[in-house]
Amino acid sequence: MTSLMLRGSCAALALIAATPALAQTPSADELAALVKAQAAEIASLKARLDKIEGQAVAQAAAPGPAPQVAQQQATPPLVVTPFAPQIVPPGPADIDVGQARAIAREVGVKTEWGAGLPVFRSADGVFTYKPRGRILVDVSSTMGSDYKGRNTTTTGMRALRLGLEGGVGPHFFYQFESDFSENEVDIVTAFLGWRNRLSGKVDYDIRVGHLFNDRAFEGSTGSDSTPFLERSTVSTAIIPQRGFYGIGIMGRMFGPNWHASVSVTGDRIDGQQATNDSRTASFRAHWNPIKTDRSLLHVGAWGFDEALSAAATSLTRSTVIGGRFNGAVRVSTGELLGGRSTTGYGAELGGYSGSLWVMGEAGRRVARLTGDRPNFESKAWSVSTGFFLTGELPPYNPRLGSFGQPNVLRPTFDGGPGAIELTARYENLDYTDLVLGGDGWAATVGVNWYLNSFTRLQLNGIHWRTDNRAGAFTGSDDGQTVSARVGVTF
Template sequence: MKPAFRLSVIAAALSCTIATPVGAQDAAAPTAEQSLAEMRAQLAALAARIDQLEGELAQEKAANAAQDASIAANTEAVAKPTPAPTPAVAQLEKKDGWSFKPRGRLMYDAGFTSVPESTGREDGFASEVRRARLGASGGLGGGFEYKFELDFAGNEVEAADAYLSYGNGPLEVIVGHHNNFQSLEELTSSLHTSFIERAAFTDAFGFERRIGASVSYSQGIVLAQAGVFTDNFDDTGTNNRGIDGRLVVMPKMGDTQLHFGGSLHFNELGEDAGSVRYRQRPLVHFTSERFVNTGNLAADSEFGAGLEAAMISGPFHAAVEGFWQNVDMPAMPDSPTFFGGYAEVGYFLTKGDTRGYKDGKFDRTKPASAVGEGGIGSIQLNLRYDYLDLNDAGIIGGVQNGYLASLVWKPTDYTLFSLNYGKMDYDDAAYATATGDTSYTVDAFGVRAQVDF
């Protein structure tokens, strides 16, 4: 209690005492000294009571202040949750260069094919889980990194990338199961291709990941890659032995990215293999029909050569590739050389979007205005002519001319929806119509929903 308040209380008490009427006192009233002593005693008692009240008031204020502080602290804790403890992985990454990054992708395809009825081949609606991958990648310290992915699509478990790498400046060494530098189209991730399936020659000529060791050197605009490879994880019994190399030049002219490359490939077939077969589906993967097919060819080795070129300029891109596959067939007077290639153009209909490019291949498109950020994502239109010729040196495997279109919508960086149409014109097709005609058209339509992380 403040001193001024205490004085006012005492003054009030004195005034009440002094104001007591003299007439109220009887003859037996105490003397003046006794009255003064009594007043002093009353004042002392009043002061003691005031001190007691002041102490109780101070305690109450302290209790209220503590309660207010507790409420404020709890409110702040609710508004801003306490951060979770840093995972051990992050601590390892900071201390020793270790890291762990989960990764995966899911692609669901559906659509239909339309085939001349008299060929007797299946068509109509079909769907499939095209890819369902889970894996991880990260660092091991000292410049070493790893990547491992398994694909669970098709009721089978297959290895995708599964390798250990070491990087030192412009040099990278990879040991394990990985791509062997066949072409721009093959090396571009399935997440970033402009159609739901790659160009026909990549599948027809058996491009796939294989177990091996490779070296890549990237400095400025030059990328050089070479490696030795054996078999795919699923075919280790064939004892293939291959050598692959690729050279890419990646200059820029202003904002335009250019790409020029070439590759060479040699594959010696193992004694347990001794044959090859080249064939291809009509654009979509969910059909098992192949209208171009060489059948099994007895062979000792394969030699391939490819050329590739591309450009990206703002919303526009273009790409063209050609690949020649020669097969050494000792029983034949001449070894056949088959050819495949494509030419495509693409254009983004949404403002500010462009196709990604990195390390000698197409990369992720990142919408300039994604859904959830005030935009609709990116929308891209692509047109492609796709050619595959499996006729040569007496081998009649058929010719496929594909006229393809796709519309790709990416709402966000990691989601994609794609519409694809292909009109495939065949000559010397593997299946004849009821009238014996082997030149006809097959239509294919496919849609894809895709997500990755």
């Protein structure tokens, strides 16, 4: 506008210079006429300028492609996707190196609310940290047994955990959790790890510390993600003598539709160093030969070999068959002493199509005994299934070949119905290779109601049968157990 006004003033001056009479001795009337003419020209130029500016504003407000300069400066938002859309996105200790690098490229301090608790990230993207927790409250009631001591109602905390996980840069990560469910401190997961990529499609991680087994489908699934209140007999009976945890090292490799792990571990955290630890070498692998947006086939195999410590030669085992919180409903081996080593192995076959999933597992454990006594063999198998009435896909994690927490489509806290899942399972356990060994089976039906992705209610009805040859409850016996759980994971 200023340039146009200057042009108007110059034109007026030029008009004065071009009129010699006016330039020499202009009269008052002539000067007034000139000023009036100049003002009119300036007003005309201003009107034209206002019209041009109005058109520019209208064009800027109208929808259309952004200017080329803006397109060059714009930065697309970072989206860190989960390994599968039907499960809750993994935390800092479970993401792959590609996701960790993407997070490290973010700028600015961030606090993001995930499944229940926030994830904190430093301004340079180097440090990540997330609190962890798990509260699982159970009640169980058994009836119908021929033994009064088995017809009990009990309560318990399946898990009461607090912990943390995090990472430094794209490669280093850690996780720590303690459990208080038995009214005492029990360290469960506690490890340091390193991850990297071998190629565009294959990555790996290495973990050192107190490690959770990668063994069997339900045995590799966390207690907060199992579709039933208790894992199947394959996971609870075909197991190293030390249990689900051991201190050692584990390497894992991941491809587009498979994973494999190898570990060497000693005993659990126990504070006793007077004798050698037992040594357990184990492996597990899974493969998804069919994998689409709404269907998947799972094939898995696993095994372990265990050299027993001199302090762990007792192989006596009593395995729950009617739920975790009735200790009287078990299948027993009878007293079994003098173990030298054990070897276990198993297979997994299942998958899902739409909201329906099916999984079959079988396992066998061979215990080698001292002296000339023959080996003792334990055998277990199970078939389970589930269906989501509300349309969710089963919470299968294709990276690990196990179940995770479901991504609920319409949480109850947002006015939706949550996710409702119907489940059923048959499981069998056989210790009869021993003279005093028993056997048993259980059939379970259940319903899971996920209020959101980290809060759920579970109800299981179990019909069980045992035939023990030793212990307080011998002979054939059957009954029913009803169990319920309220669970929160964050």
